[in-house]
Amino acid sequence: MGLFGIGDGKVELQLKNPNVPSGGTLEGTATITLNKDVRGKEVVAVLYAERTVESLGTNGQMNRRNINIYSRSVVLDGEKLYAKSGGPYQYNFTFVIPQMGGASTPGGGILGSLVGAVGGMAGGGIVRWYLKVELKHESMLSFPIEKKQEIGVSAQPQQPAMQ
Numbered sequence: 001m002g003l004f005g006i007g008d009g010k011v012e013l014q015l016k017n018p019n020v021p022s023g024g025t026l027e028g029t030a031t032i033t034l035n036k037d038v039r040g041k042e043v044v045a046v047l048y049a050e051r052t053v054e055s056l057g058t059n060g061q062m063n064r065r066n067i068n069i070y071s072r073s074v075v076l077d078g079e080k081l082y083a084k085s086g087g088p089y090q091y092n093f094t095f096v097i098p099q100m101g102g103a104s105t106p107g108g109g110i111l112g113s114l115v116g117a118v119g120g121m122a123g124g125g126i127v128r129w130y131l132k133v134e135l136k137h138e139s140m141l142s143f144p145i146e147k148k149q150e151i152g153v154s155a156q157p158q159q160p161a162m163q
Helices: none
Strands: 009-015 019-021 027-034 038-056 062-077 079-082 089-096 127-136 144-152
Touching: 009 127, 027 038, 027 127, 027 144, 038 089, 038 144, 062 127, 089 127
Parallel strands: 009 144, 019 144
Antiparallel strands: 009 027, 027 089, 038 062, 038 079, 038 127, 127 144
């Protein structure tokens, strides 16, 4: 443990497949190892997508910002004392990647505007997908116990037309 609780613990992610097609399933396991007992509020897994957008500012310089275009979270465990001696703690999770570009696209126009260009230029910016698992805890002096990993999401292969 260091200053302000640095090193309270760590999260490791193991993904069955870090490259998932649109409409596919992302499966994995999060392992939380603690260096001390932690009063936790919850363990949560979040799948989210961000679009990086560039625009020309009034000063003539390019401005870059990230816009969250999709987010889905799953609570993996609840409030309790996460004891160092009780770990490591393992949690399995599954997320279905939204279908891109079809009428069934969740969120309608926002995700529909990706039009199968997932992970590349789409709707005026680069889209990146991430998975984050975090043990949320009460200590104001501790750094988060979390892990964020970029995942590859590709457009689902086109189905052959029926004749």
